[in-house]
Amino acid sequence: MEVTTWVTKHVGGDGSGSKVFTEAFAPGETVRDVLRRCSARFPELDAALWSPDRAELGEHIEVVVNDAVLGVTHGLDSPLKNGDRITLLGQFMGG
Amino acid sequence: MSPTATATRPTKKAAPAPASVPGYAGKLLRVNLSTGKIWTQPWAGDMREYLGGVGLGAKILYEEVGPKVHWDHTDNRLILATGPLAGLPVWGTGGLTVVTRGAQTDGATSTQANGFFGAALKYSGYDAIVVQGQAKKLSYLYINDDVVEIRDAAHLKGKDTWETQEALEAEHALSGHRMSVYSIGPAGENLVRFAAIQGDYGHVASKNGCGAVMGKKKLKAVCIVRGTKALRPHDPRGLVQAADDIAHDLKTDPATSTLYRWGTLPGVSNLYKLGVLPIKNYTTNLTTVDMTTWEPAKLRAGFDHRGHQCNACGMHHCHIQVIGKGPKAGELVDEPEYEGWSGAGWQIGLTDKESITWLNTRLDRACLDVNEFGWVCGWVMECMEKGYLTEKQVGFKLAWGDVDGAYRLVQMISHREGFGDLLAEGVKRASEKIGGEAAKCAVYTKKGASPRGHDHRGRWEEMLDTCTSSNGTMESANATHQTEIGLPGRINPFNGEEVARMVGGILGRKHFEDSLGGCIFTFRTRVEMLARALSAATGWTYTLADAMRLGRRTAAIFRAFNLRCGIGTDVEYPSPRYGSKPVDGPAKDHNVMDQWERMREVWYETVGYDIKTGKPTRETLKTLGLDRLAKDLWRK
Numbered sequence: 001m002e003v004t005t006w007v008t009k010h011v012g013g014d015g016s017g018s019k020v021f022t023e024a025f026a027p028g029e030t031v032r033d034v035l036r037r038c039s040a041r042f043p044e045l046d047a048a049l050w051s052p053d054r055a056e057l058g059e060h061i062e063v064v065v066n067d068a069v070l071g072v073t074h075g076l077d078s079p080l081k082n083g084d085r086i087t088l089l090g091q092f093m094g095g
Numbered sequence: 096m097s098p099t100a101t102a103t104r105p106t107k108k109a110a111p112a113p114a115s116v117p118g119y120a121g122k123l124l125r126v127n128l129s130t131g132k133i134w135t136q137p138w139a140g141d142m143r144e145y146l147g148g149v150g151l152g153a154k155i156l157y158e159e160v161g162p163k164v165h166w167d168h169t170d171n172r173l174i175l176a177t178g179p180l181a182g183l184p185v186w187g188t189g190g191l192t193v194v195t196r197g198a199q200t201d202g203a204t205s206t207q208a209n210g211f212f213g214a215a216l217k218y219s220g221y222d223a224i225v226v227q228g229q230a231k232k233l234s235y236l237y238i239n240d241d242v243v244e245i246r247d248a249a250h251l252k253g254k255d256t257w258e259t260q261e262a263l264e265a266e267h268a269l270s271g272h273r274m275s276v277y278s279i280g281p282a283g284e285n286l287v288r289f290a291a292i293q294g295d296y297g298h299v300a301s302k303n304g305c306g307a308v309m310g311k312k313k314l315k316a317v318c319i320v321r322g323t324k325a326l327r328p329h330d331p332r333g334l335v336q337a338a339d340d341i342a343h344d345l346k347t348d349p350a351t352s353t354l355y356r357w358g359t360l361p362g363v364s365n366l367y368k369l370g371v372l373p374i375k376n377y378t379t380n381l382t383t384v385d386m387t388t389w390e391p392a393k394l395r396a397g398f399d400h401r402g403h404q405c406n407a408c409g410m411h412h413c414h415i416q417v418i419g420k421g422p423k424a425g426e427l428v429d430e431p432e433y434e435g436w437s438g439a440g441w442q443i444g445l446t447d448k449e450s451i452t453w454l455n456t457r458l459d460r461a462c463l464d465v466n467e468f469g470w471v472c473g474w475v476m477e478c479m480e481k482g483y484l485t486e487k488q489v490g491f492k493l494a495w496g497d498v499d500g501a502y503r504l505v506q507m508i509s510h511r512e513g514f515g516d517l518l519a520e521g522v523k524r525a526s527e528k529i530g531g532e533a534a535k536c537a538v539y540t541k542k543g544a545s546p547r548g549h550d551h552r553g554r555w556e557e558m559l560d561t562c563t564s565s566n567g568t569m570e571s572a573n574a575t576h577q578t579e580i581g582l583p584g585r586i587n588p589f590n591g592e593e594v595a596r597m598v599g600g601i602l603g604r605k606h607f608e609d610s611l612g613g614c615i616f617t618f619r620t621r622v623e624m625l626a627r628a629l630s631a632a633t634g635w636t637y638t639l640a641d642a643m644r645l646g647r648r649t650a651a652i653f654r655a656f657n658l659r660c661g662i663g664t665d666v667e668y669p670s671p672r673y674g675s676k677p678v679d680g681p682a683k684d685h686n687v688m689d690q691w692e693r694m695r696e697v698w699y700e701t702v703g704y705d706i707k708t709g710k711p712t713r714e715t716l717k718t719l720g721l722d723r724l725a726k727d728l729w730r731k
Contacts, residue, residue, distance in 0.1 A: 002137070003352065003470070004364075004365075004368070005361055005364075005365060005390075006349065006352060006353050009266075015356075016390055016391065016392045017387065018387070018389055021507070026621060033478025048349060051584075057584075057585065058584060059350075059578060059585055060348075060349035060350050060584075061349070062369070062585075064368060064369070064681070067370075067681040068681055069369065069587075069681070070585075070591070071586075071587030071588070071589055072587065072588075072589055072685075087368065089368055089369070090349065090353065090361075090365070091349065091350045092350075092353050092354070092359075092361045092362060092365050
């Protein structure tokens with residue numbers, strides 16, 4: 001799992017670059033399960049990633065699975081397979 | 096230097112002062128370049144509904160520019176407007192909105208820039224400048240409080256925009272923030288259809304050929320000495336509180352904190368991950384370049400840089416920098432926005448950072464829109480690679496990433512030399528003229544408006560917005576804090592219906608922002624906060640709902656203007672390449688055209704316009720308080 005840009009501030013980084021974690025998961029576990037387990041280790045990430053009621057994702061962090069934003073090839077409840085890559089990409093404005 | 100025309104000094108004949116509205120200067124400055132007449136017009140009556148900036152500009156454009164007055168007609172208006180927050184202590188409030196009938200679409204245009212122009216204009220006692228007519232010879236407009244003069248600009252002919260500003264600063268012995276200058280370079284003088292208006296070293300009103308309109312009027316520059324008129328908000332304490340809240344929000348909100356810290360630099364590495372960075376004219380979305388070197392901290396650290404903030408701004412966004420290595424070492428340049436890295440870089444296969452910053456500034460100095468230049472130059476490069484254009488046609492060999500060749504093209508276009516004369520018409524017209532396989536490679540909208548510097552095949556919102564908009568560029572722009580108006584925080588970017596509901600749902604927000612006299616980046620806060628600042632400035636109470644309604648009014652006025660000009664629903668489409676299917680990268684195989692018609696249907700339904708005619712419905716116009724427009728649009 002790769003955490004990038006300002007989101008790295010929530011996982012011990014300086015708000016730039018990226019940090020990569022390897023997450024083990026059981027067969028049948030989903031994108032949501034892995035995100036839950038990872039964010040549980042980082043309270044600031046947990047607050048930033050999920051909506052206030054923690055039911056769904058909040059609006060400021062883009063979740064990309066294997067280079068496709070969530071909703072394209074994977075949903076939150078799609079199962080993962082070995083080697084899948086999840087990227088947390090901070091929303092940015094401008095251009 | 097003797098002026099060729101001088102405004103009336105305050106005398107007993109001067110226009111009576113309007114009832115004072117806090118936050119406003121209360122006057123429009125009118126300039127007729129054909130006759131040399133300069134006068135002021137009181138403005139107060141409809142401020143509350145039109146606000147200023149693009150709202151005011153749209154009203155003037157609709158009322159004063161008829162369908163037969165094309166972009167290059169002397170009766171076209173060039174409106175340089177600011178808004179009620181300009182010059183007040185809110186971040187980034189030097190804003191300028193240019194409204195005109197533009198050269199690329201021959202339709203309505205609104206395009207923004209910052210720096211100090213808006214504040215200087217307000218301190219001089221004006222909310223907007225409305226220029227009409229055409230000067231007999233190249234001229235510039237000089238404004239120093241009540242002294243307003245049309246002056247001979249023969250000595251500025253051919254100078255680029257930075258040289259023009261330097262010359263005027265020297266001439267008036269004023270520098271720094273004591274005088275704001277917005278000007279055109281050679282591209283504007285030579286009526287290049289995508290000429291921009293550039294000011295205060297690096298700020299550009301770039302869209303829809305507004306610089307060509309200025310060139311047609313033979314107006315080289317507008318320079319405003321920072322005036323001496325006092326500006327008074329209705330509730331100074333309330334305004335400062337609102338401004339502090341906005342600043343706090345920009346610094347701390349996840350979505351805006353990167354803007355606060357890095358400006359738009361994160362766009363390159365972020366958008367690449369989403370397949371939205373245009374690479375080599377939409378031929379690929381992949382690169383072998385190490386993208387970690389394109390993260391914002393590394394981009395900025397590669398140059399000797401310092402802040403170049405606009406009026407009252409505390410963001411770490413705009414920077415001036417010196418190129419430290421390579422053949423251009425030692426040159427002072429403006430730090431490119433994301434659009435510069437894209438249009439003067441990745442889109443043309445150029446990834447050398449020093450070369451991109453140099454070329455980007457050269458484009459600003461020539462006054463060429465970096466987006467359209469990217470589409471033009473990338474098109475030529477691809478066509479030469481594939482043999483659709485020959486060295487004989489172009490005049491020299493131009494390959495991907497050739498910065499010197501690209502600059503040669505800048506000069507040819509700016510001066511309309513050789514093949515540059517055709518390219519100066521923009522990629523739509525140039526590719527249509529060449530035809531054949533070459534025509535299939537061009538990125539443009541059928542309306543003629545330039546897409547921004549993204550690969551919109553991975554960002555359908557912007558493609559739909561660019562194609563349906565009525566202002567020569569994106570009209571809804573990016574969704575920002577859209578949950579405050581009841582829209583979802585996230586959508587599936589490849590679900591056409593969700594995309595269309597989002598684009599239609601946020602229509603109005605940007606026009607509201609652009610009516611206030613500030614910056615798109617410092618206004619990326621909640622609309623409710625901007626409405627609070629506006630209320631404190633003016634003494635009138637504005638709500639979130641008011642803000643959205645007033646923004647949508649402006650959109651409806653632009654739509655009516657364009658329909659009157661004959662710009663209808665038949666041109667709301669991307670060119671074949673622009674609407675093509677990406678062959679690789681994160682957006683691979685997602686085909687926007689599969690869903691295009693459904694997207695249009697949902698968009699029309701969401702904004703309350705009629706899809707057959709393109710008109711805002713009677714109900715929509717009534718809701719917006721535009722009954723008069725309903726009579727114009729729907730009369731039998």
